[in-house]
Amino acid sequence: MIPELGHFALALAVVIAGAQAVLPLLGAHRRDVRLMQTAPALAIGQLVALATAYGCLVWSAVVDDFSVANVAENSNSLMPLVYKITGTWGNHEGSVLLWCLILALCGGAVAAFGRALPSSLRARVIGVLGFTSAGFLLFTLTTSNPLERVWPPPLDGRDMNPLLQDPGLAFHPPVLYSGYVGFSIPFAFAVAALLEGRVDAAWGRWVRPWTLAAWCLLTGGIALGSWWAYYELGWGGFWFWDPVENASLLPWLAGTALLHSAIVVEKREALKIWTILLAIGTFSLSLCGTFMVRSGILNSVHSFANDPTRGVFILALLAIVIGGSLLLFALRAPAMTATGIFAPISREGALVLNNILLCSICAVVLTGTTYPLFAELVFGAKLSVGPPYFQATVFPLAIPLFAAMSLGPVLPWKRAELWPALLKLWWAALIATFIGIAAALGLHAGMAALGFAASAWLIAGALAELVERTRLFRAPFATVRARFGAQPLSVWGSAVAHAGMGVTVAGIAGMSLASSTIVALHPGQDVVLGGYDWTLLALRDEPGPNYTARVADIRVSRGGDEIAMFHPSRRMFTVEKTSVTDTAIQTNGLRDLYAVLGEERDGAAVLRLHVNPLAPWIWFGALVMAVGGALSLADRRQRIGAPARRAAAIRAGVVP
Amino acid sequence: MTLLPRRALLLAPLGVAAIGGTGFWLLLNRMSEGSYDPHGVPSMLIGKPLPGFSLPGLPPSDGFSRADVVATGRPTLVNFFASWCIPCVQEAPALMLLKQQGTPIWGIAYKDRPAATTEFLHRNGDPYTRIARDEPGNTAIDFGLYGVPESYVIDKAGIVRWRWAGGLSEDILHQSLVPLLQSLA
Amino acid sequence: MRRTAVVLLGILLAAPAYAVSDPAELLPDRTQEQRAEALGHQLRCLVCQNESVEESNADLARDLRRIIRQRVVAGDSDQQVIDWMVARYGNFVRLRPPFNAITLGLWGAPAIALLAGIGIALVARRRRPAPPAPLTDAERQRLADLLKS
Numbered sequence: 006m007i008p009e010l011g012h013f014a015l016a017l018a019v020v021i022a023g024a025q026a027v028l029p030l031l032g033a034h035r036r037d038v039r040l041m042q043t044a045p046a047l048a049i050g051q052l053v054a055l056a057t058a059y060g061c062l063v064w065s066a067v068v069d070d071f072s073v074a075n076v077a078e079n080s081n082s083l084m085p086l087v088y089k090i091t092g093t094w095g096n097h098e099g100s101v102l103l104w105c106l107i108l109a110l111c112g113g114a115v116a117a118f119g120r121a122l123p124s125s126l127r128a129r130v131i132g133v134l135g136f137t138s139a140g141f142l143l144f145t146l147t148t149s150n151p152l153e154r155v156w157p158p159p160l161d162g163r164d165m166n167p168l169l170q171d172p173g174l175a176f177h178p179p180v181l182y183s184g185y186v187g188f189s190i191p192f193a194f195a196v197a198a199l200l201e202g203r204v205d206a207a208w209g210r211w212v213r214p215w216t217l218a219a220w221c222l223l224t225g226g227i228a229l230g231s232w233w234a235y236y237e238l239g240w241g242g243f244w245f246w247d248p249v250e251n252a253s254l255l256p257w258l259a260g261t262a263l264l265h266s267a268i269v270v271e272k273r274e275a276l277k278i279w280t281i282l283l284a285i286g287t288f289s290l291s292l293c294g295t296f297m298v299r300s301g302i303l304n305s306v307h308s309f310a311n312d313p314t315r316g317v318f319i320l321a322l323l324a325i326v327i328g329g330s331l332l333l334f335a336l337r338a339p340a341m342t343a344t345g346i347f348a349p350i351s352r353e354g355a356l357v358l359n360n361i362l363l364c365s366i367c368a369v370v371l372t373g374t375t376y377p378l379f380a381e382l383v384f385g386a387k388l389s390v391g392p393p394y395f396q397a398t399v400f401p402l403a404i405p406l407f408a409a410m411s412l413g414p415v416l417p418w419k420r421a422e423l424w425p426a427l428l429k430l431w432w433a434a435l436i437a438t439f440i441g442i443a444a445a446l447g448l449h450a451g452m453a454a455l456g457f458a459a460s461a462w463l464i465a466g467a468l469a470e471l472v473e474r475t476r477l478f479r480a481p482f483a484t485v486r487a488r489f490g491a492q493p494l495s496v497w498g499s500a501v502a503h504a505g506m507g508v509t510v511a512g513i514a515g516m517s518l519a520s521s522t523i524v525a526l527h528p529g530q531d532v533v534l535g536g537y538d539w540t541l542l543a544l545r546d547e548p549g550p551n552y553t554a555r556v557a558d559i560r561v562s563r564g565g566d567e568i569a570m571f572h573p574s575r576r577m578f579t580v581e582k583t584s585v586t587d588t589a590i591q592t593n594g595l596r597d598l599y600a601v602l603g604e605e606r607d608g609a610a611v612l613r614l615h616v617n618p619l620a621p622w623i624w625f626g627a628l629v630m631a632v633g634g635a636l637s638l639a640d641r642r643q644r645i646g647a648p649a650r651r652a653a654a655i656r657a658g659v660v661p
Numbered sequence: 662m663t664l665l666p667r668r669a670l671l672l673a674p675l676g677v678a679a680i681g682g683t684g685f686w687l688l689l690n691r692m693s694e695g696s697y698d699p700h701g702v703p704s705m706l707i708g709k710p711l712p713g714f715s716l717p718g719l720p721p722s723d724g725f726s727r728a729d730v731v732a733t734g735r736p737t738l739v740n741f742f743a744s745w746c747i748p749c750v751q752e753a754p755a756l757m758l759l760k761q762q763g764t765p766i767w768g769i770a771y772k773d774r775p776a777a778t779t780e781f782l783h784r785n786g787d788p789y790t791r792i793a794r795d796e797p798g799n800t801a802i803d804f805g806l807y808g809v810p811e812s813y814v815i816d817k818a819g820i821v822r823w824r825w826a827g828g829l830s831e832d833i834l835h836q837s838l839v840p841l842l843q844s845l846a
Numbered sequence: 847m848r849r850t851a852v853v854l855l856g857i858l859l860a861a862p863a864y865a866v867s868d869p870a871e872l873l874p875d876r877t878q879e880q881r882a883e884a885l886g887h888q889l890r891c892l893v894c895q896n897e898s899v900e901e902s903n904a905d906l907a908r909d910l911r912r913i914i915r916q917r918v919v920a921g922d923s924d925q926q927v928i929d930w931m932v933a934r935y936g937n938f939v940r941l942r943p944p945f946n947a948i949t950l951g952l953w954g955a956p957a958i959a960l961l962a963g964i965g966i967a968l969v970a971r972r973r974r975p976a977p978p979a980p981l982t983d984a985e986r987q988r989l990a991d992l993l994k995s
Contacts, residue, residue, distance in 0.1 A: 703936055772905065
């Protein structure tokens, strides 16, 4: 009964989304207030219907209703409750439904928080979201319905992929999808603006918080995914330039560019057309990222089950959504005129440079990811594009980007002189140079030294901006304190986010210095790696809820002092008949000790041991970036209300 | 700046998206037809002489070398197989059919124990003119093999003409392999 | 073996191989081993989804690792080892594609993207409306009057 209710709710959501796509847009076109007023109600209605549908799926999984095909294939009665719930989005059908649910959530958010928006803009934004929703819901209902029944129901489920039975991955999809789908709001704003034929500073002010929120979530989602790959896959790496990883990086790069160009729209009413295009492009890349990787065309480690018919449906859907919005862009964008004027050397100029570099990196990653397909199609040649290509092309573009990241915030708007700005950063430059030279001499690793220098430049540059704004060291203490408190949160946000990037860069540079070894040890034997003494104490078996584990007890010591006891294991999953390595990691914030248990030969265990300097900084930096974004967001929310409320008051007096 | 180039510039994103979409669509089509496999590795041997090798046989019989294959002066099929490979079981009837048509099939057992190979042949039939063993898998790598089964057609002069990665079926036999062998004869 | 798995199971989230390989594979000479690892990271494991020879635990990857090490010990240059692999598996085996007519667009991508970005910025700049004209004498006079009053 419950799955049928969910099925019905899903069908209802399709109908509501269809209405949401038509009525508000029609209303906005005809200036019919009553039709426009339906938008928020329909958005909320769709959200409720989808939440019900998803709730029914979760319910079926929790009560082990194996007559639901999706539950039978991806769950098992022995599985812990939390994985029964997270398992609902650990497969194609469920994840598509989650995707739709988050899209409905976005529509609901605009309906709930967008009361201050002009009614026609709000109707159009919600209408565009409804249009997108309707397409993907139709896709879910017709080709990927997670609530389908099987007959006869199996006695027990086939269990979830053991790799997914892990907290990091279990909670990774909702965060990542929220980031992906969050960019649907800037997209809807862009399409609505094209329909309205108007983009102004107010538009920039509305778009920015949504973009920021999506960006924070995407940053978090990517970091979670990378962290999961680091500790769960047991390869000792954190980023493999795999198509699926690149698919999440592309909207992040475009979204970061959008975040910065929207500032220019908001503050200076320039870069309007470009910002519209970026908003469309970011969501398009999100769509391609979520769905193209499921077509099986790309060679990826993390592919979902493939089905070419689904691929054609998705392609048609993407053609309508992306093609339609880009066509509208080509037709309507000429109407947008820039009013803000700025010199090449200015805050705007630096943001333009930031956009050029970010978009270049984005283009390079996109080219590298899709080039094998292009070569196959055009030249009939079979190629691989792997990490060496991305490292060789992305790093050279990232270095000038890092250079500009510290410079931009100290440049004034409109017109600036380069030299005074550089003078504000002299001590940041000095620190970066010093660290770079020291690292080059001490480590004999050029790339790592460059990375550490870039990191120091970013962190010191972020501090320099704050020092500059608060007149630290130059004004009396009281003035500094007053200025300290007077800085808007967005200033803090950007400084924190830029410093977070610096932390991540340091982590990546540190990881390039990682050392590792593979050894076969008998219990009682030891090996020395990175100045640490690793002793294998014992090998034993340990039962788990739906697996049995083989565990190695390892003592790590330095100079006789015990530093950590490690218990890396290999888990044999009884139902799936596959094994998963469970990595043991110990961190002190400055380096990770990392151990993976391999096979056993003649009583000896094969161990892969790593010492990864600064590894945790990679994800800590991403967290700092997300916090920076959230700080900025907190500020926006306060400031967005004031002018909007005033505008509403003015409108209230005038009959439209 | 006239209006036309500006229009063109604004149309560019749509153009790029359209080209990308069409490309994806073409590949999706090819993939569902089976003419595009993202994981397939094209053979580098086509049109090149058979790589040199000399392998031991399945006791008590002798193995063979490159020279032995070329010396027959007939179009020949070289087939890599293994007892642990499921598509090898599935392709056995097709190979038996080919044998009945008189094509010499030279088998190379890849990473397999002799006893297991013998058992496999006993169970699924023995289509092979002669059998060699490549236990370390080095000859297979010289062929550019990336999985079993894999079949190579060698012409009279010892040049590799055709490679099939995966199990042979009667369809493939009738559509490509037999006509090719006839044209080489 | 891998191919069988692909055909039969249709892979949902292809279980990656856990490359805790045999320590006996490693070369005793540290510099040679590092060279071999660097080479292995540039070569694709042909039966895997998207892993390098060095990362994968597939049989073929293990064989290729062994061959790389044999050739490194035999004194082959890096280029010779890669050529050896390309002769057997084609350019598909190289994770760093060679620079040739086919990969022109690939390796040219950073330069093309940068130039396109700068080009668009310049075009947009030229189109930007002219700054407002300076005040005429009459206007300046009016402004002065207004400010005086």
